[in-house]
Amino acid sequence: MITEVAGLIDEARAFAAMEIRPYAATFDEEQQISAGLIRKMADKGYLGASFPAMYNGLALDAVSYGLLTEQIGKACASTRSLLTVHTSLVGEAILRFGTESQRMNWLPEMAAGNKIGAFALTEPGAGSDARSIVTAYRRHKDKYVINGRKKWISFAAIADFFLVIARNGTDISAFIVDAKSPGVSVVPMKGLLANRAAHLAEIEFCEVEVPEENRLGKEGFGFTYIVNTALDHGRYSIAWAGLALAQEALEAMNAYSIQRKQFGRKIFLHAPVQAIIAEATTGVHAARSLCLRAGSMRQTKHKDALMETIIAKCFTAKLAMKVTTDAVQVHGGNGCSKEYPVERLFREAKILEIIEGTTQIHQEAIAEFSVRQYGMR
Structure with a gap:
């Protein structure tokens, strides 16, 4: 990763730690993210992160945009969804299919946070x-x-x-x-x-x-071109969102396991908990590889980039549900309380198996791809 992008991701991590994560539970309880946070995200350039510089965007490539999405998504799923909807679904559709007049009229305003789509x-x-x-x-x-x-x-x-x-x-x-x-x-x-x-x-x-x-x-081009293109960009964002939730839940279960004691010793020292953590860690590493691979293929416009995005989204959505469930299990009764973030992470994970195409719809597409790719000898 080039130094400039690495610095931006580090800055996003710090921004999320200070401006988003401490308020995520409040956003959830009050059922809204604040206008002030949206303004701060716009000022950072995040709302136009993938837009070209000529439209006041950050011009991030697919991998860098995914890494940004992960940092925001770890802190708060609802806040991350603003990137998924406003930037990926709406913004990318206008960028791809809009006239130059439409692009100039809407994209700079979207990047500045003056127009939310x-x-x-x-x-x-x-x-x-x-x-x-x-x-x-x-x-x-x-x-x-x-x-x-x-x-x-x-x-x-x-x-x-x-x-x-x-x-x-x-x-x-x-x-x-x-x-x-x-x-x-x-x-x-x-x-x-x-x-x-x-x-x-x-x-x-x-x-x-x-x-x-x-x-x-x-x-007449609304579905075949615009909807399919928008949903492809949305799925890519959701793939990183699944990784974000799984990573956050993994960190939460690890932190809890080394400070919680049962039967006279820290629960991390109990083999069943170690097995849960080991499986979650393996899954998160695999998910990250899939997301990075999908991003790289999108950047090179590989012919299978769309399918690789579906595979990544399907995998990380299921993984997020598994790891957040296990994080609740490691927390025991505390995991069922909103005093601990894993309760919220568990709820948020379920949504990813539904939005931008259900897991079942994606499994059909992956199976058809697999038969074409690997069924002929």
Whole structure:
């Protein structure tokens, strides 16, 4: 890693230790991350971390962006999800498919934290089967009109704009919609298992007019190109998020095991606890290798980079669930109390097996890839 990037990651680690980790439990309890933290992240350049310098971004490559994501994700999953949604899903889609006018209009403002974006794909009846969305658009003179409802949209409660995926018959298209447009209603979602501070909300669109210049990409290209590209970037971010939770949980169980005593000696000295720690350590090292490999392949535009990203995301999501569960086990009864962070890490880990494609959907894709890659002799 070059010195400049290494310094940035060290700085992000220190930033997370001072500005995020001490408040993560409060964010979770109050079900929101503070506007002040978002402003500080913007001032550090994190909200445009992967954007080119010409759009006021840090121009981080895939590996460096992953390492940054890990540092933020270790400290607080909801805070990390701002990078996943705002930067990876929305920002990268605009960077890839936007006109130069759209890029110049939105990306610098996103990098500066002046405009927060949310990715409006999921609906009450369309989750894994994203093609079955029913939110509809129609053309009316020089505008588009959108009607429908979106659900489980991270940061929709505070977003300045949404990247909305809607359909017209068999055509699926993407639109940049101002959150203050007439006909837009946003209802925050509370009482969630995890990602409680990620400002999730439902969005209703009732005869919402969108100017033609706010269509992203060609009409009808919304799913095959924009959604698939956005989700690929989102999965890469989630792969590092899984590693982050697993690493944080590993550190927590180690720290606890060397200070907690049972049966007259530290629990680290008991063979069953050693076995748990050893397995978790091995898994975390393997997960890191997969994330680094996926990042490296993305940088070189390797033909299998997309699949390697899916493999990394699937593995780290499952690993995060396993290691956080084991961290609770090592903590015993204390692991079930919110006084210890492993309780929150355990809840946050479950979400990663669902978002940006469920583990089961990814296993199907990996199996099909495996047959093509290794089934022919």
